[in-house]
Amino acid sequence: MTRQAPGIRRIIAPNPSPMTYWGTNTFVLGEGDVALIDPGPADPTHMKAILSGLRRGERVTHILVTHAHLDHSPLARPLSEATGAPVMAFGDAQSGRSEIMRDLVARGLTSGGEGVDTEFRPDILLEDGEVFRAAGLEVEAIWTPGHFSNHISFAWQGIVFTGDHVMGWASSLVSPPDGDLTAFMASCAKLAARKDRLYLPAHGASIPDPAARLAWLIAHRQSRETEILTALSDGRPASVRTLTRAIYTDTPTTLIPAAQRNVFAHLIDLAMRKIVMAEPHLDANADFRRID
DSSP: OEEEETTEEEEEOSOOBTTTBTOOEEEEESSSEEEEEOOOSSOHHHHHHHHHHSOTTOEEEEEEOSOOBTTTSTTHHHHHHHHOOOEEESOSTTTTOOHHHHHHHHTTOOOOSSOBOTTOOOSEEOOTTOEEEETTEEEEEEEOOSSSTTOEEEEETTEEEEETTSOSSSOOOOOTTTOOHHHHHHHHHHHHHHOOSEEEESSSSOBSOHHHHHHHHHHHHHHHHHHHHHHTTTSOOEEHHHHHHHHOTTOOGGGHHHHHHHHHHHHHHHHHTTSEEEESSSSTTOEEEEOO
């Protein structure tokens, strides 16, 4: 367990992968009475490391979860049972889903293999902007959908635990129907308006210049949008698969499915803004055409 800032320690779950970097960062907030942020995957080794890593006499009083992916939330319930601490989050895996994503699910769109924790049920629901006490500290809940509909960030004394919404080692995956690019961009704008001093993401190292990282994320998404529109500039319709092949030319084969989901997320956003149209209707198998 390593110190990240005064009152904040980190322990990394043993689940490294191309999607999780070195593994999930579980944060310990406070001293004496402590809150856990993003307990991580259902791994008994990680659970033992968390509990044994606490200082003598320390007590877990709250368990905070940024979102219901399998690398973040499953250990919350075992830890709650072991410590008596309530699990706090925005909601279950479907909470906060936008109307267009609900429509796509109703038409058969399923999650893209990112590992949704469909069993996740928090004990206490948090609202956007709610200030609550955890481990004796005042913490603010910031609903930041985009990577996931129930994604929530936690702010304390100018430090924001950003989960998977803002990371320093990679851009956040936005995969419909759990991910929503329109919501992602709005969440970036919401965070940018706050002007916090430090971000602690759930994967990778801390982000000492949040404004610069948010600016990069927004520019990155705008650049991807430009690439998609350029690929559609000849007036001919193209599928998600065709657009992905044209844009992600250097991406490893194993990551192409995630890239296709990302392109689809952009196309949904563009369709909602009436910049492209889907034929015959909006779904992952549609052909897309620019509206001139």
